[in-house]
Amino acid sequence: MEKKKIVEIKNISMTYHTLDGETKAIKDINLNINKGEIVSLVGPSGCGKSTLLSIIAGLIEPTKGEILIKEKKIKGPNKEVGYMFQRDHLFEWRTIIENVLIGLEIQGRVNEKQYKNAENLLDIYGLSEFKESFPRQLSGGMRQRVALIRTLIVEPDLLLLDEPFSALDYQTRLAIADEIGIILKKEGKTALMVTHDISEAISNI
Ligand SMILES: Nc1ncnc2c1ncn2[C@@H]1O[C@H](COP(=O)(O)OP(=O)(O)OP(=O)(O)O)[C@@H](O)[C@H]1O
Numbered sequence: 610m611e612k613k614k615i616v617e618i619k620n621i622s623m624t625y626h627t628l629d630g631e632t633k634a635i636k637d638i639n640l641n642i643n644k645g646e647i648v649s650l651v652g653p654s655g656c657g658k659s660t661l662l663s664i665i666a667g668l669i670e671p672t673k674g675e676i677l678i679k680e681k682k683i684k685g686p687n688k689e690v691g692y693m694f695q696r697d698h699l700f701e702w703r704t705i706i707e708n709v710l711i712g713l714e715i716q717g718r719v720n721e722k723q724y725k726n727a728e729n730l731l732d733i734y735g736l737s738e739f740k741e742s743f744p745r746q747l748s749g750g751m752r753q754r755v756a757l758i759r760t761l762i763v764e765p766d767l768l769l770l771d772e773p774f775s776a777l778d779y780q781t782r783l784a785i786a787d788e789i790g791i792i793l794k795k796e797g798k799t800a801l802m803v804t805h806d807i808s809e810a811i812s813n814i
Contacts, residue, residue: 612643614680615767615799616665621674623660634660638674642767642801647793650803658803662769665801666692679766688716691765695772697756699744705755706731706740712763723762730758734792750781757789761796768793770802 618640625632635657642648652658663669665676667685676683678690691712699708709727713719731737734754744752753773760768773789774782793800 614641615644616642617677619675621671624672644799647800662771666690689766691760692769693760693773695775697752701744704741709759749777750785768798768800772804
C-alpha cells in the first residue's frame with residue numbers, strides 16, 4: 610500500500626535580499642513526508658533550517674519551488690500546520706489551561722468537549738495539578754510540554770518543531786526530547802523537527 614503523503618517540498622530555494630547584498634539561505638530542497646513520520650533535519654546554525662520551516666508554515670514565500678500539503682499548494686499560513694518555536698511563547702497572564710486552549714479559541718472552537726480534551730491531555734502528560742497555575746510557576750520542561758499540547762490540540766496535519774528544546778538545560782533537554790518523541794508517536798502525528806544537535810535528532814528515531 611502506498612504511504613499517504615502529507616507534505617511535498619518541491620525544489621525550494623530561498624534567497625534573502627538585504628541592503629548588504631543577497632544571502633542564499635537554501636537551494637533546491639526536495640523532501641516528502643508521509644503520514645505518521647517524524648523527520649529530523651540536522652544542520653549547523655545558519656544553514657537555513659528556520660527558513661525552510663517558515664516557508665512550509667506559509668510565513669514567507671520561497672524564491673523558487675512550491676510546498677504541497679495534502680496535495681494542495683500552500684499560499685500562506687494555514688490551519689493544517691502547527692508550529693512550535695524555539696521558545697515556548699506561553700502567555701504569562703493566562704493560566705495553563707487557558708494557554709492550551711488559545712489556538713482553539715482563535716478558531717472559535719472552544720466547547721465543553723474540547724475543554725475536557727484539554728484537561729485530559731494535561732492529565733496524561735502530568736500537568737493536571739498545574740491547570741490553574743501560571744507559566745512562571747512551571748519548570749522549563751513543563752512549559753515546553755504545555756506548548757506541545759497547545760500545538761497538538763488544534764490537530765494540525767503537520768507539526769513543525771523548530772529546535773523546541775534549545776532553551777532548556779542539557780538534562781531537561783534529553784528527558785523532554787525523548788518524551789516529546791513518545792508523545793508524537795503515541796498521537797500518530799506527522800512532524801518535521803529541526804535541530805543542530807544530532808543526539809536530539811537520534812532520540813526521535
Ligand atoms: N529575514 C532575513 N533577512 C536576511 N537574511 C536572513 C533572514 N533570515 C535568515 N537570513 C539568513 O539566511 C541564512 C539562514 O538562516 P536560518 O535562520 O534559516 O538558519 P538556521 O539554520 O535556522 O539557523 P539557526 O539554527 O541559528 O536558527 C543565514 O545566513 C541568515 O543570516
